[in-house]
Amino acid sequence: NAGVMQNPRHLVRRRGQEARLRCSPMKGHSHVYWYRQLPEEGLKFMVYLQKENIIDESGMPKERFSAEFPKEGPSILRIQQVVRGDSAAYFCASSLTGYYNEQFFGPGTRLTVL
């Protein structure tokens, strides 16, 4: 049973470009979470999604960031017009059910903005 998969593992963008990060949850999991880890810091929650629904986006920056989890295909975290401060590791996690359940993490996507 494959774990949570994220791609790409490393992404380099120039300021002003768009970044698309993909996350495929574990088989059978319909709950996806995105976290951001800035250098030398812990992980910070960004958004929680179920299929076709955003459940909680309280951790998402108000501008330039969006997330989706379509009926078919992976969850996508999209960052428009990237800035240097967006450079970070972005982790996706999935769980079998929501509330208080164990979350399984992917290997992360390391975004570098030049």
Add this chain to the structure above:
Amino acid sequence: SQQGEEDPQALSIQEGENATMNCSYKTSINNLQWYRQNSGRGLVHLILIRSNEREKHSGRLRVTLDTSKKSSSLLITASRAADTASYFCATDADSGGGADGLTFGKGTHLIIQP
């Protein structure tokens, strides 16, 4: 939002010794989880302890939870070089079924000297 804070920030011990890491948090929780992150890799879930539990064991890991002091400890017994990693605690807030994102601390970096 609340934040788990690990202590110490860094810990270096000899192989075979026990390693103890602590985590404090601010608000009521449903559960507390410990994760390990090897350098440059994704997070690995270690153990989850619910708010009504006081102690939990898993192999060489022992986790305690004191909800009155809002703190938890992770003990790794008979440490091995492979235990070298960063260890994070993550709390799931008791927000009446609201956000399902975990709140992570900055982590304790554990180094096991051979």
